[in-house]
Amino acid sequence: MSIFSKTCEYALRAVFYIASKTVDGSRVGIREIAKNVDSPEHFLGKILQDLSRKGIIDSAKGPNGGFFLTRQALKRPISDIVSAVDGDNIFTGCGMGLTYCSEINPCPLHHEFKKIRNRITKMLTGTTIGQFNKDLLLGKILLKKP
Amino acid sequence: MSIFSKTCEYALRAVFYIASKTVDGSRVGIREIAKNVDSPEHFLGKILQDLSRKGIIDSAKGPNGGFFLTRQALKRPISDIVSAVDGDNIFTGCGMGLTYCSEINPCPLHHEFKKIRNRITKMLTGTTIGQFNKDLLLGKILLKKP
DNA sequence: TTAATAAAAGACATTTTTGTCTTTATTTTA
DNA sequence: TAAAATAAAGACAAAAATGTCTTTTATTAA
Ligand code: FES
Ligand code: FES
Secondary structure, three states: OOOOOHHHHHHHHHHHHHHHHOOOOOOEOHHHHHHHHOOOHHHHHHHHHHHHHOOOOEEEOOOOOEEEOOHHHHOOEOHHHHHHHHOOHHHHOOOOOOOOOOOOOOOOOHHHHHHHHHHHHHHHHHOEOOOOHHHHHOOOOOOOOO | OOOOOHHHHHHHHHHHHHHHHOOOOOOEOHHHHHHHHOOOHHHHHHHHHHHHHOOOOEEEOOOOOEEEOOHHHHOOEOHHHHHHHHOOHHHHOOOOOOOOOOOOOOOOOHHHHHHHHHHHHHHHHHOEOOOOHHHHHHOOOOOOOO
16 A cells, blocks of 8 residues: 555646646646656546646646646645545544544554654645746656656 | 555454454454454455464464464564555555655655655554553553444 | 364455546637 | 647446455364
């Protein structure tokens, strides 16, 4: 297991890619995104449609259309993407799968797990969609393997 | 998503239960385990068979048979259970799903994610199967919801 | 040796996740 | 207006995870 679903991993990579390509206001097509993020094109299409419906990214049909992000959207935390795709179990759920996490009726790992969960939450709420644009454009950071 | 598969959550809960019930050397049947850990009986059976084949727990057939843990086994870290069931992606994989995690070609979240991953690893290698026996028997800690 | 007990194993069934392919709707531009 | 481009939507398909039921094997104890 990984901490995010594959769907969510595609979503994160794709949104980062769109972000880095739309700082100037242009749009990116699904084919290009899929290629640069190493994901199945049509499957990613659905994922982005969903994010678009939820208002996290924008899209435009027709020639010169594609997906893009507003300046506002670039400031959003990536926790928005994660909770849109994977729900919020990662933020609040019990590490051992109890039906809910409880301070007074904790599972064995509760104490330690809570810290980890908080750390994850902090990472996700503390980093914005647009934060890596520069490093992505410089190639210091990658969205698929070289 | 949760950080462990459901299968792994069942495994962890079950092994903790067996641990707390076999400090005296007796065995526990699958029905009792499943009931106390809130998991489907036969499905859990397979999981425990697997752990038994892999030498993490022991089992005995026939009357008075059941699953049990040796004193040795109680000292094992629970990371053994997790990697037996879920593999080691959680210990070494990339948070954003790149085919491998790389220090020189990192994904955007690499730096932060690495710390989290290390923390998870520390939790799993640092806690033993038998560690919670006392608290479990006292009911201070639970393996299913009350 | 027989009956009872309990895990092991096997064969499926269901659900969820992931992925593909085709058609439709919208927009732009010539 | 016609053609081209592109996201949206729909209908499936495949694979993986999760779950159920039945039969077999090993062990114990009477
Ligand atoms: S009860 Fe399990 S993490 Fe809180
Ligand atoms: S490259 Fe993604 S976590 Fe290291």
